[in-house]
Amino acid sequence: MSKHFESGSSKHSKVTKVAATTVSACVVAGALLVMAFIPGRQLSFGNANPANASVVQEVSPKVMDQYCPAQMGLADTGTYGDREFQASVGDLASSARYAAFGSIFHAQVSPLGDDSKSTVLQGPQSDDADSTADSVVVASSDSAEAPQVFETRLLGASAGTGASGSMASWASNGDIAGVAASTCINTQLNQSFLISGTKEGTTQQLLIANPTDKSTTVQLSMTGTEPGQIVMATQSSVVVGAGEQRTVDLAAAAPNQDALRVNLVSQGSPVASVIRTVSMKGLDPDGNDFTLPLNPASTTQIVNMGDSRNAMTLRAYVSQAASLNLSWITQSGVKSAGKRAMKANEVNVVELKDIPDDALALLVESDVDFQAAAGIDASDDGSRDFAFVNAASPYAQSALALPAEVQAHVSMVNASSKSIELSLTAYDEHGEPAGTRDIHLEGDSAVMLSPTDISKNAVALSTDYQGSDLVWGAFLTNDKVSSSDHEGLAYVGAERLEVAKQTVRAMHDATIMR
Numbered sequence: 001m002s003k004h005f006e007s008g009s010s011k012h013s014k015v016t017k018v019a020a021t022t023v024s025a026c027v028v029a030g031a032l033l034v035m036a037f038i039p040g041r042q043l044s045f046g047n048a049n050p051a052n053a054s055v056v057q058e059v060s061p062k063v064m065d066q067y068c069p070a071q072m073g074l075a076d077t078g079t080y081g082d083r084e085f086q087a088s089v090g091d092l093a094s095s096a097r098y099a100a101f102g103s104i105f106h107a108q109v110s111p112l113g114d115d116s117k118s119t120v121l122q123g124p125q126s127d128d129a130d131s132t133a134d135s136v137v138v139a140s141s142d143s144a145e146a147p148q149v150f151e152t153r154l155l156g157a158s159a160g161t162g163a164s165g166s167m168a169s170w171a172s173n174g175d176i177a178g179v180a181a182s183t184c185i186n187t188q189l190n191q192s193f194l195i196s197g198t199k200e201g202t203t204q205q206l207l208i209a210n211p212t213d214k215s216t217t218v219q220l221s222m223t224g225t226e227p228g229q230i231v232m233a234t235q236s237s238v239v240v241g242a243g244e245q246r247t248v249d250l251a252a253a254a255p256n257q258d259a260l261r262v263n264l265v266s267q268g269s270p271v272a273s274v275i276r277t278v279s280m281k282g283l284d285p286d287g288n289d290f291t292l293p294l295n296p297a298s299t300t301q302i303v304n305m306g307d308s309r310n311a312m313t314l315r316a317y318v319s320q321a322a323s324l325n326l327s328w329i330t331q332s333g334v335k336s337a338g339k340r341a342m343k344a345n346e347v348n349v350v351e352l353k354d355i356p357d358d359a360l361a362l363l364v365e366s367d368v369d370f371q372a373a374a375g376i377d378a379s380d381d382g383s384r385d386f387a388f389v390n391a392a393s394p395y396a397q398s399a400l401a402l403p404a405e406v407q408a409h410v411s412m413v414n415a416s417s418k419s420i421e422l423s424l425t426a427y428d429e430h431g432e433p434a435g436t437r438d439i440h441l442e443g444d445s446a447v448m449l450s451p452t453d454i455s456k457n458a459v460a461l462s463t464d465y466q467g468s469d470l471v472w473g474a475f476l477t478n479d480k481v482s483s484s485d486h487e488g489l490a491y492v493g494a495e496r497l498e499v500a501k502q503t504v505r506a507m508h509d510a511t512i513m514r
Contacts, residue, residue, distance in 0.1 A: 054507040060157035060499050066150040066184035067112070067209040067272030068096060071143075071169035072176050072288055074278065075203040075249065090174020094144040094167060097401040098184070099427070099460040101497055102161030104135045105153040109165070112147040112209055113243030123431025134160060136431040138460060140404060144169065147245055149211040150184045154499065160397045160464060162497035168403040168476050172484035175285050176278055178385035179406065181476050181490035182290040187211060187270035191293040193262040194315040194347060194373040195250070195275055195388075201286070204250035205276040206262065210240040216268035218246075222254050223261040223317075225347050230254045240271060250275070259347040261317050277388070287377075287386040289490055294390055297369035301391035302329070302471040303362040304411045305355070307448055308489055309376045312362070314350040316372040318342045324366050326352075327444075328359035329413055334444045337362065342370070360446035361413045361471070364391055378489040385487040387475065394469045398494040399462035402451060406490075408474040410449050410461070414441035416469035423465075426451055426458035434458055462497065 071094035074087050100107040100121055107121040123137035141148075144167045152163040165184030171177050198204055208218055218238045222230040234253040240246045254260060264273060275291040295301070305312060316324060321344045326337035335356055342348045352362070364372055372391035377384060394415040402408050414420050419442045428434040434455035441447060451458035451474075463470070473493035481488035 054505055056503060056505050059504055062154050064152040064154065064163055065187045065211055066163065066165060067187065067211055068109070068148040068150055068165050068167055068184040069182050069207060069274045069290060070145060070147045071167065072180040072276065074175060075205055088174040089176055090171040092169060092171040092174065092176065093405070094169035095404040095406070096141040096144040096148070096165065096167040097403050097459055098139045098150055098163070098165040099399065099401040100135070100137050100152045100163040101399050101462055102134045103154055103156040103158045104137060104161070105155045107137050107152040107163065109139055109148050109150050112149050112211060112245060115149070136427050136460070138427065138429055138431045140429055140459065142404065147209060157499035160497045161499050162399065162495055164399045164401045164460070164495035166401050166403055166492045168406045168490060170406065170478040170481050170488060172481050172486060175280065176288045177285040177481070177484070177486040178288055179476055179478050179481055179488035179490040180289045181403070181492050182274055182292060183492050183495065185272040185274060185292060187272045188293070189266045189270050191264050191273050192371065193275055193291050194294060194317060194371065195260050195262065195291050196277060196313070196375055197258045198251040198255055198260065201281060202251065202277065202279045206248040206250055206273060207245055207276060208238060208240050208248065208264065208271055208273045209245045210242060210269055210271050212269040213242045214269045215239060215241045216266045216271060218271060219265045219267065220248065221263045223346055224254065224257045225259050225349060227346050230257070259315050259349050261347050285486065287384050289386055289388045291373070291388045292390055294371045294373060295392050297371045298393045299366055299369055300415065301364050301372060301393055302413050302415050303364065303372065303374045303391045304389055304413060304471060304473050304491065304493070305359060305361050305376055306409060306411050306475040307360060308378050308409070308475060308477070309355065310379050311377040312352040312355060313375040314352060314362070314372060315374070316342055316348045316350070316370055318344055318366070318368055318370045320344045320368055322366050322368040322370065324364055324370065327363040328356050329361040329363050329444055329446050330356065330358040331360065331445055331447060332358070333442070334363060335359070360411055360448060363415065363444070376489065376491070378487045380487055383485055383487045385489045387489045387491040389491045390493070392471050392493060394471055395496045396466055396468050396470065397464055397497040398470070398472070399460065399497055400474060400492065400494040401460045402458065402474065403476070406476040406478050408451050408476055410451060410472065410474045411446060412439065412441065412449070412470065412472040413446040414443060414469055415471055416467070417443040419443055420465070420467060420469055422463050422470065424454065424461055424463050426454040427460045427462070428455070428457040429459050
């Protein structure tokens, strides 16, 4: 979109330039003299008081930075002792997809700390510099061995503008057999997590990435299932250099906990974080996945479950004592799951095992704001994997990029009591629309569908639904894992196509100048 300006050739003498300058100055001076004697039109301001004058302006960011973690890995890859007892990632493979929607100027993906190796997202509008139409641009990667920075530059903050990136990894053998996935995460100064415990057999690694060009110090704090903050066994502050990623072993910092709430605050630059969880049962893999930062606290939230689950563990946090009303959401309505009392300022754990066969989501309601996350278990014949799903408040326009080599099972939930109609559009790897499906959802109901039902070339999905009643995402499986002796399940949630906005008010203050 850059424009080039060519300067004209210099053919005039210095005398000509001086004369022209003198004439121009005379014209300007004459115009000012005339204006000084021509009365201007009187403007009426009523009873406005200049001392109370103010200007209100809505502002929004022009750049969105997201961190996309690398594929699942082990905390310790050392080769000790006999080969059959050594830790191994097996036949680990991965892929990633990135998509940007709406009023987009430019979008690119580059390795963390090295923007010289950027991949630019491409689409039908990406080469048309003068186009004002909304764009859909896409990029793909057949490997996610290193963390990436997903940068999206915006032309505006119109509705339907945003970005979604996701990564999936899978293995049919080794110590991290199963499927794990993560969406790309917005950078923030403050992030919180609710995670499973740090008992023996489970490793919990907090990955903190700083994609900015300034170093920052991150302060950590933790709360368990008992009142009061945990005194960490390791340092509670971490310095993360510019373009770097640091790892914190949470099991070492807070061992033998049944569950944890982890909070981090960056003192300088915004950061992005995920937690990498690997569980072992003796020498056998027992599931792995990424935990993402919690969504903002609210009084009504949805936990997507899908239909490939055996049990669920809900973890919740409230700042004051409260009760949670739980309801199963099915294709035909809601079923009560009871009420649970919540203690303030500690992690509350609720085991939910008797899940109705037709339940696709859990509705969680309370009189006070809360945060919640769930572990969704999939097990069969002694093999187990799990997907971590954060509870989310309903939203409107949203989108989801789908990694390659995994099968997506989309779960869409209507969190309102009224029926809704929406359209789900699929896009191919070139950013072109590949098909649309109209969906009807009764009040408090959910539906499962496959993106291939819309188009076999679908790599990204979006909905232009205008209401704020929808929660959706995709559960991911992999054929190679499914055909082995291991379970495999992961989840990626849809991203809101909404640019953060803030209203700035500037007021006249006569006391500043005296």
